[in-house]
Amino acid sequence: MSAILFGSISTIADTSELQRQAFNRAFQAHGLDWCWHREEYLTMLEKSGGRDRIAEYADAIGQTVDAAAIHRSKSEFFQNSLTADRVHPRAGVFETIQGAKSQGLKVAFVTTTTQENILLLMAALRSSIQITDFDLILNADSVDRPKPDKAAYTFALEKLGEKSADCIAIEDNLGGVESAIAAGIDCIAFPNENTAHHDFKRASYMVDRLDFDELQKFIMSN
Structure with missing residues (x-):
């Protein structure tokens, strides 16, 4: 080797839960009543791609959203959570x-x-x-x-x-x-x-x- x-x-x-929480905060910030609970999120993680995940979810429930904008907000919330007291x-x-x-x-x-x-x-x-x-x-x-x-x-x-x-x-x-x-x-x-x-x-x-x-x-x- x-x-x-x-x-x-x-x-x-392990930042996976911080990621999920950031998604939910982004949804709230964009006026959406979405909330990805942990059990639901586990299945979503079988595929890669956060922005695609948002778009696919919107399609599945028949809503039109700006997936890119929501994902940008999610990234900001996630980045704000990357602090020494929360990441090890x-x-x-x-x-x-x-x-x-x-x-x-x-x-x-x-x-x-x-x-x-x-x-x-x-x-x-x-x-x-x-x-x-x-x-x-x-x-x-x-x-x-x-x-x-x-x-x-x-x-x-x-x-x-x-x-x-x-x-x-x-x-x-x-x-x-x-x-x-x-x-x-x-x-x-x-x-x-x-x-x-x-x-x-x-x-x-x-x-x-x-x-x-x-x-x-x-x-x-x-």
């Missing part, structure tokens, strides 16, 4: 990053969220995880095609100068897993609070916390 590729914000800090590294993430760096492995953040989200996340986690811990960080402007397309991972491999067989991806959602596999990368499912019930059968295996030694053993056994 030569590189560990974290695939989304919620593989580093997930179990084993800090230790895995440090273990990788101590062994000379590369660590990348292969996300397609906005650069602003990334900077706010890193600011909230700065007491334990730094931007400089990553050899590469992608954002929404890095590729034209978002996950589950393989473009983000293909681009990351190119920039890192690594082969897919020498890397391992960590993803918290089905679209991310599909993206990594499409790029030929073994993927560990690390579900967040709201994706734990999803069927991650295409992942190499699933964990509820990261363990650097276990990741190394997995690579050596393949």
Whole structure:
């Protein structure tokens, strides 16, 4: 193994509930009586794309809305929630990053969220995880095609100068897993609070916390 590729914000800090709450606040701000309860939201997360999720929901209930404007509001509410008192590294993430760096492995953040989200996340986690811990960080402007397309991972491999067989991806959602596999990368499912019930059968295996030694053993056994 030569590189560990974290695939989304919620593989580093579980922000899934903050995302759902931000959607509901955006709906209220736009005068909508929508409220995405957790059980309903869990099913929605089986597909990627926040703006598309809003548009599809509106179509399903026969309403016309400005999905882009609502999503912009949602992003603002979400960004305001990325504070040190509400965002913390997930179990084993800090230790895995440090273990990788101590062994000379590369660590990348292969996300397609906005650069602003990334900077706010890193600011909230700065007491334990730094931007400089990553050899590469992608954002929404890095590729034209978002996950589950393989473009983000293909681009990351190119920039890192690594082969897919020498890397391992960590993803918290089905679209991310599909993206990594499409790029030929073994993927560990690390579900967040709201994706734990999803069927991650295409992942190499699933964990509820990261363990650097276990990741190394997995690579050596393949």
